[in-house]
Amino acid sequence: MKEEVENNEIELDTSGTECPIPVLKARKLSQSLTKGNIVKVIATDPLAEEDFKHYCEQSGYEYLDCNKEKEKLYIRYKISR
Template sequence: MSEPALTLDASGLKCPLPVLKARKAIKGLEAGQTISVHSTDPASPLDFKHFCNSSGHELVSEAESEGTFTFLIRKGA
């Protein structure tokens, strides 16, 4: 898999800010490009799943390490 077109560090931000910042950042991407988002908010996994399902983007992967969640999102059409 290729490197994400953009990486967003939303560490330290609480709901809904990580998703809001990701939504704003993803607008600048072309359809099919990916963004990697890092968040420390425990609600992030549920928030990003809902965001992707409701906005037509694909949650490619989700991982957690030492309290930091990493999401790889592919922009929809």
């Protein structure tokens, strides 16, 4: 599920899925975005933080942060190319 939020952020809810699904959904979404967009991924997979750090490194995107609230991770990265 994709939803535009504020400040040029696009939200992608991958709750309930496990590796590699969150990254695959993010990759598909990111292909349609432009430089400067920020993707906020909501994930429940406990390994998602490390998966997205690696994904950003491989894709040339800027990993911004990861916040944990209860059972969910909120991961943000910036399309930088």
